[in-house]
Amino acid sequence: MREITTARLWRGQTIRTRADVMRMERLHERSRLIRWSLTAGWWAGWLTVMTVWAALYVPALGAALTVAALAWLALGPWGLLVVVLVGALVARLWSRSSPASWETRVVSRLRRFVRRTRYRWSWDDVCAATGVKATDASHRVIVPRLLWVSLGEHVDQLHVQLCAGVTPGVIARQADALACEWCALEVRVLAHPTREGWVLLRVVYRDMLAEDEDERDNLVTPDFQWARVGRREDGEPWWLRLMGTHVLIAGLTGAGKSGLVACIIRALAPAIAAGKVRLVGVDPKGGMEYRMVSELFYMLAYGDDEHLVAALEFAADLMRQRAEALGGNVRKLLARMFGDYPLYVILVDELLALTTYIANRELKDRASAAVRRMLSQGRAPGVVVIGCVQDPRKEVLSFRDMFGYRVALRLDSDVETRMVLSDSAYDRGARCDAIPEACPGMGFVVDEDGGKRQPIKVRADWVSDAELAYLAAEYPAPERVDVPPLATRAKRSGGSTSGGQAA
Numbered sequence: 056m057r058e059i060t061t062a063r064l065w066r067g068q069t070i071r072t073r074a075d076v077m078r079m080e081r082l083h084e085r086s087r088l089i090r091w092s093l094t095a096g097w098w099a100g101w102l103t104v105m106t107v108w109a110a111l112y113v114p115a116l117g118a119a120l121t122v123a124a125l126a127w128l129a130l131g132p133w134g135l136l137v138v139v140l141v142g143a144l145v146a147r148l149w150s151r152s153s154p155a156s157w158e159t160r161v162v163s164r165l166r167r168f169v170r171r172t173r174y175r176w177s178w179d180d181v182c183a184a185t186g187v188k189a190t191d192a193s194h195r196v197i198v199p200r201l202l203w204v205s206l207g208e209h210v211d212q213l214h215v216q217l218c219a220g221v222t223p224g225v226i227a228r229q230a231d232a233l234a235c236e237w238c239a240l241e242v243r244v245l246a247h248p249t250r251e252g253w254v255l256l257r258v259v260y261r262d263m264l265a266e267d268e269d270e271r272d273n274l275v276t277p278d279f280q281w282a283r284v285g286r287r288e289d290g291e292p293w294w295l296r297l298m299g300t301h302v303l304i305a306g307l308t309g310a311g312k313s314g315l316v317a318c319i320i321r322a323l324a325p326a327i328a329a330g331k332v333r334l335v336g337v338d339p340k341g342g343m344e345y346r347m348v349s350e351l352f353y354m355l356a357y358g359d360d361e362h363l364v365a366a367l368e369f370a371a372d373l374m375r376q377r378a379e380a381l382g383g384n385v386r387k388l389l390a391r392m393f394g395d396y397p398l399y400v401i402l403v404d405e406l407l408a409l410t411t412y413i414a415n416r417e418l419k420d421r422a423s424a425a426v427r428r429m430l431s432q433g434r435a436p437g438v439v440v441i442g443c444v445q446d447p448r449k450e451v452l453s454f455r456d457m458f459g460y461r462v463a464l465r466l467d468s469d470v471e472t473r474m475v476l477s478d479s480a481y482d483r484g485a486r487c488d489a490i491p492e493a494c495p496g497m498g499f500v501v502d503e504d505g506g507k508r509q510p511i512k513v514r515a516d517w518v519s520d521a522e523l524a525y526l527a528a529e530y531p532a533p534e535r536v537d538v539p540p541l542a543t544r545a546k547r548s549g550g551s552t553s554g555g556q557a558a
């Protein structure tokens with residue numbers, strides 16, 4: 056008979072073997088006295104180790120315990136009582152007089168110590184209970200190995216080495232069960248930044264994105280590759296990719312699409328005033344969204360359908376004109392970018408209203424063709440489309456892959472999230488359907504994070520109407536043109552627009 060070998064299954068940790076079970080049975084057969092002594096000895100050892108560890112982890116507690124022990128040895132129980140009473144008084148005074156340092160030096164460290172102990176203590180049983188386990192050829196139960204725990208203030212990261220038979224998807228499916236067990240808000244499974252065959256479990260206890268943030272920087276990288284529009288769940292700034300791609304923003308009504316667009320406008324405002332960036336706005340909602348800051352726009356279309364389609368065609372022609380002018384030499388274009396060639400940002404509010412809901416068939420086809428033309432030439436730098444959609448359905452799906460950067464805000468269902476981001480993003484925790492209504496601007500993006508593409512929770516900054524009005528007054532566009540009439544353009548076979556020659 057072929058010999059069964061398990062020598063290759065070196066990953067993971069064995070938590071039960073047949074020998075274990077038999078040993079337990081033998082133990083139960085022994086006398087009660089032996090069992091109790093063994094249990095008491097085990098607990099005494101464990102408590103000693105944990106007390107020393109806690110004393111080292113929380114130095115203030117360590118100091119208090121040392122003084123208490125010395126007082127007991129030197130003065131007996133009364134000395135211990137006096138030290139305990141004085142210690143309680145000092146703790147009370149400290150927490151009252153300096154709550155911040157009390158929180159960081161004592162409470163927070165104690166909380167983290169308890170969390171670390173709980174992960175280690177319960178890991179095997181939690182994995183086995185939730186089905187994050189495998190059985191090898193010798194019927195041994197194996198669970199992934201918890202190798203390292205990085206504790207944060209509100210978010211912990213568990214570095215887990217997978218074992219044969221347990222994939223990231225298996226853990227992701229049990230994320231809710233893990234979150235329940237650890238009393239966390241959510242558990243998300245991320246690819247490990249440095250090691251293959253490992254995963255990072257992000258255990259979130261407090262959603263900082265649901266809270267207001269006062270400190271904001273108005274930033275955009277000098278090459279306009281990235282615009283800072285908010286913050287990420289790990290406290291880092293959220294940089295939205297701008298150049299060399301197109302951006303899709305999907306979200307239900309009130310999810311914060313316009314808020315996010317306002318953040319982008321805010322980041323670009325100084326460059327608009329300097330003539331390095333030109334905004335073209337296409338607003339099917341009659342100008343509700345963009346008219347308030349119309350001074351910032353190079354061209355703004357918000358009238359009837361013809362007006363909107365004319366603006367789209369104008370924008371679509373820009374790419375072709377640039378490519379023709381430079382003979383397709385993208386390097387040359389990049390070198391002269393922001394000098395002779397400003398960056399065009401085409402903001403389209405409610406993309407579907409243009410490509411699907413327009414009643415006139417010819418206009419609808421022209422709008423669709425213009426949008427497709429713009430999106431398909433996405434690699435040509437210098438013209439960026441930022442499109443918003445409320446309802447990510449099949450029509451949008453046909454464009455989806457042309458948007459290199461997609462933001463999914465609050466959505467109705469898992470299906471919509473899968474449509475906007477991807478199947479794997481939803482499975483890895485991009486739960487846009489679970490975003491509360493009270494948190495507009497919150498969503499998920501799939502971003503390069505440590506070299507791996509994975510969903511990251513983000514929240515856009517809040518830009519008030521007053522701030523927008525200030526930006527419009529302070530940073531008006533140096534040049535503004537009207538939307539060219541559609542009829543004129545329809546007769547043309549191509550070429551420059553009547554509203555202004557594209558640089």
Ligand SMILES: Nc1ncnc2c1ncn2[C@@H]1O[C@H](COP(=O)(O)OP(=O)(O)OP(=O)(O)O)[C@@H](O)[C@H]1O
Pocket residue numbers: 306307308309310311312313314315445495496497514515516517518
């Ligand atoms: N980042 C944010 N933080 C706090 N509040 C926000 C944020 N973004 C938007 N809001 C608020 O949420 C509400 C809805 O936002 P917004 O108008 O941007 O949603 P929308 O997705 O554009 O909706 P619609 O599709 O109906 O236009 C507004 O009152 C806005 O002030």
